[in-house]
Amino acid sequence: MAKGIVVYYSRSGNTKEMAEIIAEAMNEANLPTECKSVDKVKAADLLIYDAIVIGSPTYYGNMAGALKRLIDDWVGSHGKFDGKVGAAFTSSANIGGGNETTIMGIIKAMLIAGMVVQGDPQGDHYGPVSIGKPDERVRRQCAGRGRRVAELAGKLAD
Ligand SMILES: Cc1cc2nc3c(=O)[nH]c(=O)nc-3n(C[C@H](O)[C@H](O)[C@H](O)COP(=O)(O)O)c2cc1C
Numbered sequence: 054m055a056k057g058i059v060v061y062y063s064r065s066g067n068t069k070e071m072a073e074i075i076a077e078a079m080n081e082a083n084l085p086t087e088c089k090s091v092d093k094v095k096a097a098d099l100l101i102y103d104a105i106v107i108g109s110p111t112y113y114g115n116m117a118g119a120l121k122r123l124i125d126d127w128v129g130s131h132g133k134f135d136g137k138v139g140a141a142f143t144s145s146a147n148i149g150g151g152n153e154t155t156i157m158g159i160i161k162a163m164l165i166a167g168m169v170v171q172g173d174p175q176g177d178h179y180g181p182v183s184i185g186k187p188d189e190r191v192r193r194q195c196a197g198r199g200r201r202v203a204e205l206a207g208k209l210a211d
Contacts (some may be wrong), residue, residue, distance in 0.1 A: 054210075055103040055206045056084065056085045057086035057206060058094075058102045058104070058105055059075050059079070059086060059107075060091055060105065060120070061089075061107070062117040063108075067187065068108045068110050068183075069090070070186070071144060071183055071191065072108050072142075074195035076088035076106075078197070078203070079202055079203045082200045082203030082204060084206050086199075096123055097130060099127075103137055103206045104140075105168070107124075107139075109141075111145035111150055111151045114154045115154070115158050116158050116159055127166055132167070136167060137168050138170075139160065139164075139166075140171070140198060140202050142156065142181040142182070143181075144183040145182070145184060152182045157179060160180070169205070176194050177194045181195045
């Protein structure tokens with residue numbers, strides 16, 4: 054059976070809260086999913102998952118260094134992420150604070166690894182974005198993204 058993981062880095066809890074909502078939605082949509090801080094995850098651990106969702110605070114328009122290190126370590130397993138479902142999300146302080154470039158940085162790495170990333174024509178297009186602490190809108194975006202990831206992973210596993 055397919056399974057998923059949400060990996061996040063969070064200092065003040067905003068990204069972690071988003072991660073937990075996304076993981077809960079993935080579980081509810083029948084994709085058994087774990088939710089882990091990046092310090093508990095090694096690149097090779099990720100190979101057992103069919104869907105990998107990564108969330109970072111926006112740091113100068115990029116992902117946090119700990120997540121970049123995890124992704125850089127994928128090189129040891131290059132080719133083995135091919136066909137896995139990927140998705141990304143972020144929390145930033147400001148609207149226009151570099152949140153979408155942060156998400157795109159993660160998605161670019163996923164595409165290079167051969168992962169399948171689905172946009173969203175209705176919701177936050179590249180991935181959920183929270184300005185500070187997640188509000189009701191963000192909570193809906195996270196739940197919706199989690200469901201979409203689970204549905205896509207289910208289809209690809211068939
Ligand atoms: C080193 C550092 C760099 C940051 N850079 C940005 C930035 O470029 N744009 C922005 O809007 N917020 C920036 N922030 C604010 C964080 O993205 C924001 O507070 C986020 O919600 C923190 O997420 P967390 O609670 O998961 O740690 C920065 C914060 C830190 C500590």
